[in-house]
Amino acid sequence: MSNLFFTEDHEWVRLEGKKVYLGISDYAQSQLGDIVYVELPEEDDEVSAGDSVGVIESVKSASDLFTPVSGIVVEVNEELEDAPELLNEDAMENWIVAIEINDESELEELMDEDEYKNFLGDEA
Amino acid sequence: MTYNRLIFENSVPGKYAYSLPELDVPEVNLADEDVPLREDLDLPEVSEGDLIRHYLNMSLNNYSIDKGFYPLGSCTMKYNPKINENIARIPGLAKLHPYQPNSTVQGSLALLYELQEYLAEVSGMDAMSLQPAAGAHGELAGLMIIKRYHELRGDDHRNVIILPDSAHGTNPATAAMAGFKVVEVASDEEGSVDVEELKAAIDENLAGLMLTNPNTLGLFESHIEEVAQIIHDAGGLLYYDGANMNAIMGKARPGDMGFDVMHFNVHKTFSTPHGGGGPGGGPIGVKEFLKPYLPVPVLEKTDEKYILNYDYPDSIGKMKAFFGNYGIMLRAFSYISTMGSEGLRNASEMAVLNANYMMHRLKKTYNLPIEKVCKHEFVLSGIKDSPKTTTLDIAKRLLDYGFHAPTVYFPLIIPEAMMIEPTETESKATLDKFMEALEAIAKEAVESPELLAEAPHTTPVRRVDEVHAAKALILTYKDMLNEEN
Amino acid sequence: MHRYIPTSSALVEEMLKDIGISSIDELFVDIPQELRFKGDLNIPGALSELELLRKTADFASKNKSTDDLTCFLGAGVYDHFVPLVIDHVISRSEFYTSYTPYQAEVAQGTLQAIFEYQSLVAELTGMEVSNASMYDGSNAAIEAAFLSLASKRKSDNILVSEGLHPEVKGVIKTYCHFRDIEVHFVPLKENGRTDYEKAAELVNDQSASIMVQNPNFYGVIEDIPAMVDFAKENKLMSIDYVDPISLGLLEAPGNQGVDIVVADGQSLGNGLNYGGPYLGIMALKKKDVRKMPGRLVGLTKDAEGDRAFVLTLQAREQHIRRFKATSNICSNQSLNMLVASIYLVALGKKGLREVALQSASKAAYLKKELIATGHFEEVYSSPLFKEFSLKYKGDVKELLKGLEEEGFLGGFNLASCGREGELLIAVTEKRTKAEMDAYVDAVRRLS
Structure with a gap:
C-alpha cells in the first residue's frame, strides 16, 4: 500500500513512520496561480483533523490549509517563507508542515492517488 | 514619459514650503524636563513650487469621473456636482470644532437634522444616525444594533447572520467583526435568495439576514416580502445593504419591504466624491423599535432647538469619535437639495x-x-x-x-x-x-x-x-x- | 431633465424603442405592486444653485465658527494652521473624483500618493510599515487592539490607559462588547501618567496588549519606555496612540520599541469640519504586516520594467477573505491621507519641528499666565506638549459661557470625564501672544 494520500481539498499527505508530511496537490497550485506567501503554524501546535494549519496566499486568493489528521506540528518548511514559489514549481516535492499523528486510522478516510485522479476527473 | 519621481527623490537639503510667524513667546526646551526628544526627522525638503508640480504631475496619472465614464458596478460613479464642494467649504459651516457648545452650531445641526429627514424619507426608515464613516462601518453599526436587540431580549444565543453567496464581501466580514457566525446560503441562478435554502439554514440561533435589493446581479428580489416574513417569523431581523439604492429612489423603499436596519452609501447614491478611496459616509436608518440602540449621540429636535442626545442607555455606544464624516454629509445635503423629490x-x-x-x-x-x-x-x-x-x-x-x-x-x-x-x-x-x-x-x-x-x-x-x-x-x-x- | 442628467425626453423615447418597450414604468415591473412607492417623497423641490447658496448661508449664520471664536479648544481636534497649498492640490478633480485605485494602470497618481504617505508615516513614527489610513484615530485604535488579540492565541482582554481620549475609549468599549473582549482601564498616577503598578494588577495570561495615549488626553507626556517594558514583561503588544504633531519634537515611538503606533491624523493639515472626515493612522513592524487591516500599496514594475505602484496584500481583505478577513474595512480616507501627506511635505524636516515647538512654547506660556491670575491651579506638574488641564476655582461652565460671549472657545470642560472643576486647554502655533493675553484678561474679568 502506498504511503501517499489525498484530500478533497486538494492536499496530499505522506506517511513516514509516526509522522505525516502535508502539502498541496499540483492541481491546487495551478488553481491558485502565483503563490506569494505561505503562513505556517508554529511547531508544537496541537491540531485536530479539520483545523486550519496555515494559509496559502496568491495575489487574488488566500486559502486555508486544512489538516486531515490530528496530532502535533513537529516541523514546518521554513524554506517556503522566503520562496513560496517552490509550491508552484513542484507542489508534490515541497511539503508544508509535518505532523506527528496519534491515530493512523484517520488516513483511511482519504483517497489514494488513483482515487484522487478520478476525483479530479469528476471535478473537471 | 510618465511622471513617477518620489517626493523624497526631489528633496534638497535646506528647502521648505511653509511660512510661519516668528515665535512671540519664550521658547521652551522639553529636554530640560527629561522628555525624550528625537534627533532626526527625515521629511522631504522641497519648495512650494516643487510641491505643486509634484502633485500636479502625479494627478495626471489618474483617471477620474471628471475625465470620463466610470462604469464600476455597485460603485455608482455618478457625476460629483461642483456646488457640493463649495457648500462643504463655507467657513461658517466648515470651521467648527466638534466640542463647540450646541448653541454655537445650531445652523449645522439644523442642516444635519434636515438631511436625516431626507434619508428617512428616501428609505422608509424611522430614525437615522449619520455617525458611520463608510458603508462597511454602517453595516457594522447596523449589525451591532441587531445583536444588541437580541441581547437585551435575553436572546444571547441568536448569533447567526445569514447572507446569500452573492453578497458584497464586506457583509460576511462585518458579521464576523460584530461577533456573529456567518452562514452563507446559495442563491438561485438570478442571484436572489433561494427560499428553500434559506428555510433550511434557519434555526433558533438566527439573528438576522443581510441583503441588498436590487441584488448584486442588478435584479430586484421580487419575493422580498416572503423572505422578510420568513425571517421575522423565525425571530430574526432584516439588514439592508444600501449599496444599490441608486436603482430605487422614489420607486420603492427598504422600510416598506420589511427591512429593519440599513445603511446608505452617500458617496454612491448621493454623489459625494470618492476621493480616490474615501472619505465616504455610511449613515444608518432603523425602524422605530430599534431607535434606542442607535449609536450616541442621537441628533434630535426639541422646541426649535437641536440637541445631541447622549441619554440612550441601551445604545450600542460610540462607533466613531464625534458625529461622523460631517464634511461629507454637507455634500450629500447639497446633492439631495439640488435634486429634490422629482430629481431623485x-x-x-x-x-x-x-x-x-x-x-x-x-x-x-x-x-x-x-x-x-x-x-x-x-x-x-x-x-x-x-x-x-x-x-x-x-x-x-x-x-x-x-x-x-x-x-x-x-x-x-x-x-x-x-x-x-x-x-x-x-x-x-x-x-x-x-x-x-x-x-x-x-x-x-x-x-x-x-x-x-x-x-x-x-x-x-x-x-x-x-x-x-x-x-x-x-x-x-x-x-x-x-x-x- | 435636470442639469446633472443629460438625457432629453426625445433620447429617452429612442432608448425605450431600442429596448423594445414603450415606457420607463415597464423597467420597474419587477417591483411588486404593493411595494411600489406611490406619490412623491417629502423632499423639497430641486433648488437652484442660488437658492441653495442662500439656504446654506442662512444655516452658517446660525453658527459661530472659529473665525468668530478664538479657539483654545482641543481635546483631540486641533486648530493648527492649514497651509494654503493643500486645498489647491486636493481640489484637482484627478484626485477627488477618482475611485479606489483598483485599476492600477489608470490610478498611478493615487497609488503613488498612498506609497508616499506610507513612507512619510513610517518616517514620522519610526515604524517600518503604515497602511493607507483608516476612518479615524478611534477606529485605528480598536483595529490595533483587534490585531493584538488576533496575534495572541486564547487572548480575551486588553489593557487601555485611562489617559486615552474618552471618545476613543468609547469606541473600544463598543467594539469589544460585541466580541466578548474585556477592557481593563489602567488608572493614572498622581503625576498624570499611566500607572504600570496598577496595570500589573490587571494584566493576566490572556491579555493581548496595552494601549497608552501620548501626550495623553489630559495633556501629560507619558513614559513610553515604561509602557514598552511593561508590555515586554507581560508578553503584550504595546500600542502608542500619538498626536502626530508632537512627533516633530518627541522621540519616534519606533525608536522606543513600540509595536503599533496609531493616531488621528486630523492635525496634519485637515480642517476642523465639526469632527470629520479625518484619518486614522496605523503603523507597525514589517513582521506584523499581514495582520494589518486596511489597504496597502507596494512598489513594483509594469510589463516594460518601469516603476509602478499597486495595491498589494489584498488577499487579507474582505473582498477575498470574506468572513475570515482581518477587518471589514474596504476604503481608506484617501483624500484626507493626501492632505496629511501634503502637510508633511509642505512643512518638511524643519517645519514640523517648528509647529511642534511653537505650540509647546505657547501652551507653556498660557499655562503660566493663567496660573498667575490666581484663579487656577495646576492639575499635573508633569511635562506637557500643547495641551494642559487646570483646576478652576470658580464654575467652569460659567467661565466657558462667559468666554464664549467674549469671543473665545475657552477649552474643554472635564466635568464630562468625571473631573468637576477642571478645564482642558489647547494652544497651537496659530495662537498669538496677543490672543493669549486677551484670553487671560477675559478670564480675570470673568473670575
Missing part, C-alpha cells in the same frame, strides 16, 4: 434606463447570464465568440479606449463576471461610445488576441506586476532604498 426619482429612472439600454445591446456580443429586466446595473460573463478571453484582459483593453473598466470578477457566483453600472449622469452618446469599444474589443479578441493579452498599451504604465509587488513587499521609500542596495 428621475435619477433612478435614468440609471435603470441606461443600464437596460446597454444590456440590451451588449447581450448580442457578450454572454448575459440572466435575461431579465435589470435595475441600475447588470452582469456580463465573457465574449460570445471568444469564450477563452478573460475578463481581466477585456478590462485592461478598455483602458486603452479611454474608459475605466467595469467591476470585474464580482459577484463571485458568475464566472468571469463584468458588472456594469452606467448611472444616470452619463449621456446616450457616452454609452454608445463605450459599447462600441466593448464591441471592438470582442472583435479584437478573435482577430488579434495579443492586443488584449498585452493591454493596456496607452496608459501611464503598462500592465502592473502584482505578483512582484506581493513578494518583494516594498512598502516605503526606505524599503525601496534597501532593495536597491
